[in-house]
Amino acid sequence: MAKNKFEFEAPYLLLESKLDELRKLSVQLNTDFSAEIANIEKRLDQMREERYQHLTPWEQVLLARDVDRPTTKDYIKLLCSDFIELHGDRLYGDDPAIIGGIGIIDGRAVTVVGHQKGRDTKENINNNFGMPRPEGYRKAHRLLLEAEKFGRPVLTFINTPGADPGMGAEERGQAWAISEMLLCLSSLRVPVVSVVTGEGGSGGALALSVADRIIMLSNTVFSVASPETCASILLRDSKRADEMAASLKINAKSLYDMGIVDEVIEEPPRQYLLESTAFVQTLENSIKRHLDELCSLDVSELVELRYRRFRKIGKFNE
Amino acid sequence: MAKNKFEFEAPYLLLESKLDELRKLSVQLNTDFSAEIANIEKRLDQMREERYQHLTPWEQVLLARDVDRPTTKDYIKLLCSDFIELHGDRLYGDDPAIIGGIGIIDGRAVTVVGHQKGRDTKENINNNFGMPRPEGYRKAHRLLLEAEKFGRPVLTFINTPGADPGMGAEERGQAWAISEMLLCLSSLRVPVVSVVTGEGGSGGALALSVADRIIMLSNTVFSVASPETCASILLRDSKRADEMAASLKINAKSLYDMGIVDEVIEEPPRQYLLESTAFVQTLENSIKRHLDELCSLDVSELVELRYRRFRKIGKFNE
Amino acid sequence: MFNKKRGYIDLSNAKKNQAALDSEGNFSCPSCSAWISEAQKIQNNDFCPRCSYHFAVSAWERIHAICDENSFEEWDANVSSVNPLEFPGYEEKLAKAQEETGLIEGIVTGRGSIGGFDVVIGAMDSRFMMGSMGSVVGEKICHAMEKAIQYSLPCIIFCCSGGARMQEGMFSLIQMAKTSAAVGRLHEAGLLYISILTHPTTGGVTASFASLADIIIAETGALIGFTGPRVIQQTTGQILPPGFQRSEYLIKHGMVDLVQPRVEVRSLLIRLLNVHQGGNHG
Amino acid sequence: MFNKKRGYIDLSNAKKNQAALDSEGNFSCPSCSAWISEAQKIQNNDFCPRCSYHFAVSAWERIHAICDENSFEEWDANVSSVNPLEFPGYEEKLAKAQEETGLIEGIVTGRGSIGGFDVVIGAMDSRFMMGSMGSVVGEKICHAMEKAIQYSLPCIIFCCSGGARMQEGMFSLIQMAKTSAAVGRLHEAGLLYISILTHPTTGGVTASFASLADIIIAETGALIGFTGPRVIQQTTGQILPPGFQRSEYLIKHGMVDLVQPRVEVRSLLIRLLNVHQGGNHG
Numbered sequence A, B: 001m002a003k004n005k006f007e008f009e010a011p012y013l014l015l016e017s018k019l020d021e022l023r024k025l026s027v028q029l030n031t032d033f034s035a036e037i038a039n040i041e042k043r044l045d046q047m048r049e050e051r052y053q054h055l056t057p058w059e060q061v062l063l064a065r066d067v068d069r070p071t072t073k074d075y076i077k078l079l080c081s082d083f084i085e086l087h088g089d090r091l092y093g094d095d096p097a098i099i100g101g102i103g104i105i106d107g108r109a110v111t112v113v114g115h116q117k118g119r120d121t122k123e124n125i126n127n128n129f130g131m132p133r134p135e136g137y138r139k140a141h142r143l144l145l146e147a148e149k150f151g152r153p154v155l156t157f158i159n160t161p162g163a164d165p166g167m168g169a170e171e172r173g174q175a176w177a178i179s180e181m182l183l184c185l186s187s188l189r190v191p192v193v194s195v196v197t198g199e200g201g202s203g204g205a206l207a208l209s210v211a212d213r214i215i216m217l218s219n220t221v222f223s224v225a226s227p228e229t230c231a232s233i234l235l236r237d238s239k240r241a242d243e244m245a246a247s248l249k250i251n252a253k254s255l256y257d258m259g260i261v262d263e264v265i266e267e268p269p270r271q272y273l274l275e276s277t278a279f280v281q282t283l284e285n286s287i288k289r290h291l292d293e294l295c296s297l298d299v300s301e302l303v304e305l306r307y308r309r310f311r312k313i314g315k316f317n318e
Numbered sequence C, D: 001m002f003n004k005k006r007g008y009i010d011l012s013n014a015k016k017n018q019a020a021l022d023s024e025g026n027f028s029c030p031s032c033s034a035w036i037s038e039a040q041k042i043q044n045n046d047f048c049p050r051c052s053y054h055f056a057v058s059a060w061e062r063i064h065a066i067c068d069e070n071s072f073e074e075w076d077a078n079v080s081s082v083n084p085l086e087f088p089g090y091e092e093k094l095a096k097a098q099e100e101t102g103l104i105e106g107i108v109t110g111r112g113s114i115g116g117f118d119v120v121i122g123a124m125d126s127r128f129m130m131g132s133m134g135s136v137v138g139e140k141i142c143h144a145m146e147k148a149i150q151y152s153l154p155c156i157i158f159c160c161s162g163g164a165r166m167q168e169g170m171f172s173l174i175q176m177a178k179t180s181a182a183v184g185r186l187h188e189a190g191l192l193y194i195s196i197l198t199h200p201t202t203g204g205v206t207a208s209f210a211s212l213a214d215i216i217i218a219e220t221g222a223l224i225g226f227t228g229p230r231v232i233q234q235t236t237g238q239i240l241p242p243g244f245q246r247s248e249y250l251i252k253h254g255m256v257d258l259v260q261p262r263v264e265v266r267s268l269l270i271r272l273l274n275v276h277q278g279g280n281h282g
């Protein structure tokens, strides 16, 4: 079972390094293999693209968790012409694992809230690896109510392993903080669009995802619990997480087919996402289009549609 | 400057003990002074009643703080045919310095919230001497919103030296918790009646007093800050608190004359309040009358009147 | 099929039925294996007298103990689970749970009366796949709340759950959002909603409808939280203090309104329903 | 009377005016008596470079520093205090404060523009009886908020206060309720309300309108709290940790949205007003 994206990237990386050696040799030998090398490189790119089209669910989990993925702050910088971060729950603290504030997207005032993972170990320790504590949900809750006051649409970015599993979070009522968020979002009188940008982990992710539209990037996942947890509980073997990743149907494509998410945006293979202009343009357009559509609705219709959107999810026999 | 009510009660207590001695002597001497003793007792009662009619402001402060005064729990027991205490702010803790719950008064569901002092040292330490912490205001806030949801009138009992002056209360945003209460009560869409049953101390008391009607018992006070604090700041001598008690006009009668409170209910002199059937009846009737009046108003009128009630308080030249 | 059991689980009548109970025989505590009688179990508020194990109460036992006699009318009795993800082994687990519990799914919902007050009532059953919430549990709760709105009735839910039904994946997680949204509608309709958190209430149920009630009652000694104690200990390496995540801990930390022993929950509910209506019974 | 001062307190233009400032002479820090120039004071964001004392900014300095030139129109300029309790010595104190500050009372309110955005603005003056809130301060704040509603304008208040004006007794305490109620009306009207907590903001002002804003900005290094540090120390005997009740402590504890140095408050306000309107300037 692969531990990170580099394991399934290894053959391509190896081939790349061999080509580099070949290039150096050709200089030493004063010969020219450039046509051949270019050819191999082209085929390598094709193979890799093909490979990325057929990632296993577990490989998608690894990509969803990849530390190189852009964070909420990166997306905010990309999308907002101005953004002001606001802090604190006005009750207890300011949780760096959820950030929020107000910004302008395409000439529209928007409240943005999202999980914030760190870009390195130090930042991740500070941000609790993007696992919110009750303060985080309560800050988000406060900002949502402000968005409602001002009729501002809300954009959320989802990328968290899940809620914080510590004693302090329990002590300060993590379950209460999450349920209040679910309740608040489910009847918020402004449009809400969510973008899953990495891991959608359990209740900690759902708390920011009760939206009119949920967009997933193609290599992200959303899961009731981590594949490791499911494997540990259902199979009594957390090492069989890859099996669970498949059984749980947690990748973007499956969730789109199940009607749980509304749109999947294709990620370019192995490129830093925000460097792909096509990807960035598609994401921007998608968010704008959803906001345009939702903002044109009557508020009570909007809230009714959101209720029905979630109300109908679930499979059973009657 | 007297330290407690027993100082100004001393002469009467002394006379009472002398009469006791006289009674014993009369038995020993086999004579009968009962007529004379009864006469003296009658005059003693008159003198005392007269004395209680002319208490100094400072003496009223002492009576307002008297540990023998009934607490919120006593009034609840007196007024409610059933009462269920509810706990917790759903955020951080449960503050015993403010209690709250739902009960029935005269066939009407009512939400009751009040400061809870202890009846002895142990209880007082547990209840922080009736000084609320942020959790207390936030519990009250939650119960007020529930009262609004169910259209239940609210009854509050005020008896606190003031907000908790500790580090923890500051850390958890005491000022924020108090202001949220002021905001909440000022636009709450159900009737609110407050009864000052002892000390109304500063912001900690005001937080429960933004009411449609404020009733004060005759020997209670309501003050912007304790006379000791005022003396310490303005006169640089906290021992001159008695002067401040007079200058600040903090007793029930003065506040009634200033239009800050709506009714003063006379306390019987030196009797345990709840044993005086006349007092109890007057209090009960008053609360019921105010609730009847307020419940008959249209909600938007009620809220508008409450706004105006506070809006007009203040003296200035234009 | 439930009438047979009715005799000994009407807890409010526990004492007068005691003689009858002893004759029903003994059974062994699942935790410490002590042999105890039904009477002892009831007398001890469903805790094992030896190891304090908190005996589970089935959904039907709960409903019979709480509702007035013959007042309960079940809704959605035949709503049953499918295997939406074709998750390996899920159908077998469902079949086993149904066989062991006599239930079709992990919650019973319907309409009944408590001390004469009409209510919508739901009771989860921890024996059914650990009281996990899947599509059916979510659907039945939402439907019950919508009917509470339709009939303008208070809504009372007895919660007990190990969390989400993992075998239904995201369908299960979304039930948290769905039931919370239904609570939102109850609130908008101005209806009373009381939840009773019983042992154990954890995971997605705690983080959705269970903690959104107007009044939250925790049963004495119940384990209540989001993350279970084992996971906290494994993940953080912290030793959990005694009483952590128990009802008494929760009320101290402001999360629940009342802690009540199981045998007194019915009378508390009657008082709450009565006070809520200003004592104007009916 | 205020034009003379205008030159050196337009902090946003501090740098280009620096040459002019040095000629205005030196003065002594009220805390450590260090002699410093206006330029040094401004460069150091109004902290004393030696002892970190936070220099007070008068209400008019504040308004001129924040509002666009000549945009400010004062309201209620002549509302003045009376002595409602006939409190001994109050009139003398008022007279002295008026003489020393050139103000009639401890707050200036009115209408102006900030970066072209029309706003209602209020600025308290800590030199006027320690920025205490009595009837006049409460009245002017309420009136300004009501006018913000009338004109549909955002409302911005610079707070600094030692607490309630004790000499007005309960009239003073009630201003907390009155101003909070006015904030309630602002919220109902859906208007933006920003408060800026400057050094020091304590007591009844913190526990009313100051902490009820949609967005709360704390000036760098400001002391902000309900109970002042001296009283906490005296009452509890606790030694207060360094930085206790300072802006940086408050943002860590979740109480304020932003901590900003004084010289950057104007540009932050312009950004907030701009974002609030979706960048649709005007």
Ligand SMILES: [Zn+2]
Pocket: C029, C030, C031, C032, C033, C034, C048, C049, C050, C051, C052, C053
């Ligand atoms: Zn046992």
Ligand SMILES: [Zn+2]
Pocket: D029, D030, D031, D032, D033, D034, D048, D049, D050, D051, D052, D053
């Ligand atoms: Zn200095």
